[in-house]
Amino acid sequence: MDRRAALAEMSAFAHALPRDPSPGAADLLAFRRGMRALAGAVTVLATRLGDERWGLTATAICSLSAEPPRLLACINQRGASFAAFRESRLLSVNVLAENQFAVAERFAGLDGSAEDRFAAGVWRDGAVEGLPVLADAAATFECRVPELIDAGTHAILIGDILTVRSAPEARPLLYCDGRFTGVADEIFDPRYGFQF
Numbered sequence: 001m002d003r004r005a006a007l008a009e010m011s012a013f014a015h016a017l018p019r020d021p022s023p024g025a026a027d028l029l030a031f032r033r034g035m036r037a038l039a040g041a042v043t044v045l046a047t048r049l050g051d052e053r054w055g056l057t058a059t060a061i062c063s064l065s066a067e068p069p070r071l072l073a074c075i076n077q078r079g080a081s082f083a084a085f086r087e088s089r090l091l092s093v094n095v096l097a098e099n100q101f102a103v104a105e106r107f108a109g110l111d112g113s114a115e116d117r118f119a120a121g122v123w124r125d126g127a128v129e130g131l132p133v134l135a136d137a138a139a140t141f142e143c144r145v146p147e148l149i150d151a152g153t154h155a156i157l158i159g160d161i162l163t164v165r166s167a168p169e170a171r172p173l174l175y176c177d178g179r180f181t182g183v184a185d186e187i188f189d190p191r192y193g194f195q196f
């Protein structure tokens with residue numbers, strides 16, 4: 001297709017879109033269906049506030065920048081754990097290995113106290129202010145949180161990464177289409193003739 005035809009096609013597509021949709025107007029069901037396709041690595045976000053440990057299961061995590069090393073995490077401000085993160089300004093991100101789904105379930109559960117959740121998995125005190133870190137996780141990042149952005153129901157935590165541990169042989173636990181799953185061994189695409 002030449003450039004002119006491609007532009008015409010793009011323009012037709014743009015005109016097919018609803019005009020000026022108001023922000024946040026997408027249908028909730030459609031939003032949920034779309035998000036089910038967004039496979040995410042399952043993590044437990046944890047913090048320490050004095051003697052108290054707090055943590056929750058989360059997939060809303062991503063790399064922000066390499067220089068400086070930073071990540072971001074989104075936490076529901078109405079959850080029981082949020083206030084501890086806001087107070088401490090400390091965050092550990094524990095990327096769960098495939099065999100740690102029981103930890104994911106425990107930290108997503110509404111039952112028990114915050115401390116009860118740490119009975120799932122083996123937790124140690126990390127190098128940064130004794131942040132809880134999960135043994136045998138696929139990776140763990142210990143962070144300070146210089147910035148916390150209010151984004152409605154959720155807050156975006158910017159984490160300055162101070163320490164990183166990773167276990168390259170561990171396979172990460174994923175959440176996709178409403179269930180826990182794992183990574184396929186490889187994808188072979190004959191169009192490109194290589195494996196990636």
Ligand SMILES: Cc1cc2nc3c(=O)[nH]c(=O)nc-3n(C[C@H](O)[C@H](O)[C@H](O)COP(=O)(O)O)c2cc1C
Binds near residue numbers: 058081
């Ligand atoms: C797979 C999965 C991913 C989740 N991702 C997030 C997330 O990114 N942010 C969040 O605030 N809650 C997330 N949750 C929900 C919390 O884990 C859950 O509401 C938890 O009970 C909150 O704990 P809290 O009330 O102690 O804060 C997720 C739950 C599951 C099962």
